Amino acid sequence: MVLNCRHVWDYISGYLDNTLDAQTRADVEKHLEHCEICSAVLDSTRNILILTADDRVFELPVGYSERLHARLAQAMLEIPLDEPESSA
Ligand SMILES: [Zn+2]
Numbered sequence: 102m103v104l105n106c107r108h109v110w111d112y113i114s115g116y117l118d119n120t121l122d123a124q125t126r127a128d129v130e131k132h133l134e135h136c137e138i139c140s141a142v143l144d145s146t147r148n149i150l151i152l153t154a155d156d157r158v159f160e161l162p163v164g165y166s167e168r169l170h171a172r173l174a175q176a177m178l179e180i181p182l183d184e185p186e187s188s189a
Pocket of ligand 1: 105106107109132134137138139140
């Protein structure tokens, strides 16, 4: 099945937690190979997990999450919506 970015975002936490089945994981990896947006989302999600995996507390810059969400919202708008949904 060909995943679009929205599918990949749904799978990212499972991907990082290693809870995806092998086929889904392979599909996600295939998508990540050619998609800069999802690679960036994966990297930042992984970094956040690393930061929060130990007990240290990090102060994020003021407005960080607003900027992140604005960036993600913008990225979503740029993704064509006519890609096939999970039909295969
Ligand atoms: Zn993508």
